Amino acid sequence: MATVSNHRSSNGPEAAAPVEPPPTRASGRGRTARVVAALLALPLLVYLLAPIIGLLVRTTPRIWRTYVCCWEAMTALKLSLVTASIALVVSVVIGTPVAYWLSHYTFRGKKIVDTVIDLPLVLPPSAAGFALLLLFGSQGIGSWLLQHGLRISLTPLAVVMAQVFIASPFYVRQARAGFESVPVELRLASATLGAGPSRTFFRVTAPLASDALLAGAVMAWARALGEFGATLVFAGAFPGRTETMPIAIWTASATDLPVSIALASTLVVVSFAVLLIARGLVDRHTKMSLATYPALDRSAA
Amino acid sequence: MLRLWRAFPVLLTISLVAGCGGAARPGTSRAQTERGGPKSTGPIRLIAFVGSASKPPASAAKAAYEKAHPNVSIDMTFGGSGTLLQQMSLEKMGDIYMPGSDDYMEKAEAKEAVIPETRAIIAYLVPMICVQKGNPKGIKTLADLAKPGVIVGLAEPGAVCLGDVSAEILENAGLLGAVRKNIITYARSCEQTQQLVQLGEVDAVIGWDAFASWAPDKIEVVPIPLKYARPRNIPAAVSAFSQQREAAESFIGFLISPEGKAIFAKYGYSVEPPKQ
Numbered sequence: 001m002a003t004v005s006n007h008r009s010s011n012g013p014e015a016a017a018p019v020e021p022p023p024t025r026a027s028g029r030g031r032t033a034r035v036v037a038a039l040l041a042l043p044l045l046v047y048l049l050a051p052i053i054g055l056l057v058r059t060t061p062r063i064w065r066t067y068v069c070c071w072e073a074m075t076a077l078k079l080s081l082v083t084a085s086i087a088l089v090v091s092v093v094i095g096t097p098v099a100y101w102l103s104h105y106t107f108r109g110k111k112i113v114d115t116v117i118d119l120p121l122v123l124p125p126s127a128a129g130f131a132l133l134l135l136f137g138s139q140g141i142g143s144w145l146l147q148h149g150l151r152i153s154l155t156p157l158a159v160v161m162a163q164v165f166i167a168s169p170f171y172v173r174q175a176r177a178g179f180e181s182v183p184v185e186l187r188l189a190s191a192t193l194g195a196g197p198s199r200t201f202f203r204v205t206a207p208l209a210s211d212a213l214l215a216g217a218v219m220a221w222a223r224a225l226g227e228f229g230a231t232l233v234f235a236g237a238f239p240g241r242t243e244t245m246p247i248a249i250w251t252a253s254a255t256d257l258p259v260s261i262a263l264a265s266t267l268v269v270v271s272f273a274v275l276l277i278a279r280g281l282v283d284r285h286t287k288m289s290l291a292t293y294p295a296l297d298r299s300a301a
Numbered sequence: 302m303l304r305l306w307r308a309f310p311v312l313l314t315i316s317l318v319a320g321c322g323g324a325a326r327p328g329t330s331r332a333q334t335e336r337g338g339p340k341s342t343g344p345i346r347l348i349a350f351v352g353s354a355s356k357p358p359a360s361a362a363k364a365a366y367e368k369a370h371p372n373v374s375i376d377m378t379f380g381g382s383g384t385l386l387q388q389m390s391l392e393k394m395g396d397i398y399m400p401g402s403d404d405y406m407e408k409a410e411a412k413e414a415v416i417p418e419t420r421a422i423i424a425y426l427v428p429m430i431c432v433q434k435g436n437p438k439g440i441k442t443l444a445d446l447a448k449p450g451v452i453v454g455l456a457e458p459g460a461v462c463l464g465d466v467s468a469e470i471l472e473n474a475g476l477l478g479a480v481r482k483n484i485i486t487y488a489r490s491c492e493q494t495q496q497l498v499q500l501g502e503v504d505a506v507i508g509w510d511a512f513a514s515w516a517p518d519k520i521e522v523v524p525i526p527l528k529y530a531r532p533r534n535i536p537a538a539v540s541a542f543s544q545q546r547e548a549a550e551s552f553i554g555f556l557i558s559p560e561g562k563a564i565f566a567k568y569g570y571s572v573e574p575p576k577q
Binding site: 130133134137138139142153154232233236237238239241242243250251252253254255256257 | 353354356357360376377378379380384387388391392393394492496499500515516
C-alpha cells in the first residue's frame with residue numbers, strides 16, 4: 001500500500017478503489033495476475049460509468065445551450081459549489097476535534113459516540129431534513145432565534161446546515177483513520193523533544209495524517225454537493241436562494257426530463273473535474289510526504 | 302511537505318472567504334424577505350409554496366406579475382404538495398399555497414393552514430389516458446387498457462390524488478378487475494406517473510391532460526368520458542400565516558385573470574371547466 005493511511009477506512013469509494021498490485025517483475029504470472037485483476041475490476045466500473053455516460057449522451061448541444069447557460073442553472077450550480085465548500089470548511093473545523101478525540105483516547109461510551117457519527121449515514125436524508133426542521137424551525141429553537149431576527153429554516157443557511165449534517169461523517173471517518181495511522185512513537189518523540197500537545201498536533205500528527213484528511217475532505221465535499229433530501233425539506237427549493245443543483249435536477253424532472261438530464265450532466269462534469277483535481281493534489285501531496293519521510297512508505301518494507 | 306501542510310489552512314481560509322462572499326447574496330435576500338412588511342407602500346416580498354409540477358407556468362406568472370408590479374417580488378419554493386404543506390404549517394410562514402391538486406387544499410383547510418375564502422381555481426386537471434406518441438398500441442378507450450399485452454401503470458390510489466381518480470374511473474367503468482392484470486407498477490406522484498410513459502416503461506397511464514404538453518414529443522392523450530370521474534383542479538389560497546394577505550390575494554387574482562389564465566393555457570393546462 002503506497003499511502004500512509006487513507007486506505008484503512010472502510011467506507012466510501014476510497015476503500016472500493018482498486019488497489020494497485022505491488023510492482024512485479026515482468027514475469028508471465030505477474031502479467032496474468034494484472035490482467036485478471038483488471039478484468040475483475042471491470043464489471044463494477046462499467047456498472048458505475050454506464051448510467052452516467054447515458055446521461056451525457058442524452059444531453060444534446062441544443063438542450064445544453066438553451067438551459068445550462070441560463071440564469072437558473074448557473075445560479076443553482078454556483079449555489080451548490082459555494083454551499084458545499086462552506087459545509088466542507090465547517091465539517092473540517094468541527095469534525096477534526098471529534099476525529100482526533102476518537103482516534104487517541106479511550107473512554108466509557110466510545111462505541112456510542114462512534115455510532116452517533118454513523119447515524120446520519122443510516123437516516124434517510126428527508127427524515128434528517130424533517131429532524132432539522134423540527135429542531136431549528138419555529139417549532140424548536142428557531143422560534144427563539146426568530147425573535148432575535150435570525151431565521152434558519154428555508155434559508156441558504158439551512159442548505160449548509162443540512163449538508164454538514166449529511167456530509168461531515170464522511171470526513172470524520174477518514175480523518176479518524178488518518179490520525180490512527182500516525183505511529184505513536186513519533187508523537188512520543190515529539191513530546192520528548194519538548195513539543196507541547198498542540199505543537200505536536202500541528203507539526204507531527206496533522207501533517208502525517210494530512211492525506212487522509214484531504215481524502216476525507218474530498219469525500220465530504222462531494223457528498224455535500226450531491227445532498228438533496230435533507231436540503232429540500234429543511235431549506236426548500238427557492239430558485240437562487242436554496243435551490244441547489246440536485247434540487248434543480250429534481251424539480252426539472254417533474255415536467256421537463258431533457259432539462260433535468262442536461263442539469264445532471266453538468267453537475268457530473270463539474271464535480272468530476274473538481275474531484276479529479278482534488279485527488280491529483282492529494283496524490284502529489286502523498287508523494288511529497290513519502291519523499292520527506294521514506295520510513296513511512298510501507299510498500300517498501 | 303510541511304510547507305504544503307501550512308498552506309492547507311490558507312487554502313481553507315481562501316475558500317471560506319470566497320464562500321462567505323458568495324453566500325452574502327442569498328443572505329441579503331433572506332434579510333429582505335423578513336423586512337417585507339404588510340404595508341403595500343414599500344417593497345413587498347411574498348413567499349409561495351408551489352407544487353413542483355406547476356413550476357413552469359407558476360414561474361412564468363411570477364415573472365409577469367413582478368414586471369407589472371415592480372415593488373413586489375415573489376419567492377417560490379417547489380416540492381411535493383404534502384411536504385410543502387408540512388413546511389408551511391411547521392414554520393408558520395408563507396403567503397400563498399398552491400398544491401398540485403385540490404385534495405391537498407382540503408388537507409390545508411382542515412389544518413387551518415390557509416384562509417378558505419381566498420381559495421381560487423387556477424387550472425383544471427382533466428383525467429385522460431396518456432399513451433406513447435403515435436399510440437402504437439392503438440388505445441382508444443378505457444376498455445383497451447384491459448386488452449392482453451397492454452402494459453399499464455397507475456398512480457397509486459391513496460398516495461396521490463391522480464391515483465384516486467384513476468381507481469374511481471376504472472371502478473365506474475367496471476374495468477378495475479380487468480385492467481388490474483395489466484398494471485405493472487404504481488407511481489407515487491403525478492410526475493412519476495407521467496415519466497412512466499415518457500421513458501417508455503409502460504404503454505399507458507391514466508394521467509392529466511396537461512401531461513401531453515410536458516413532453517409533447519413523447520406523450521399523447523386519449524380522452525376519457527367525463528361521466529366516469531369528476532375533474533380535479535390546481536387551487537391556490539392565501540396562507541393562514543400570511544401577514545400580507547392583500548398582496549397575496551392580488552397575486553392569486555392575477556393567476557385567475559385572463560392574462561394569468563393565458564400563461565397556464567400556454568403550458569397546456571385547461572383553464573376553463575371541462576365540458577362534456
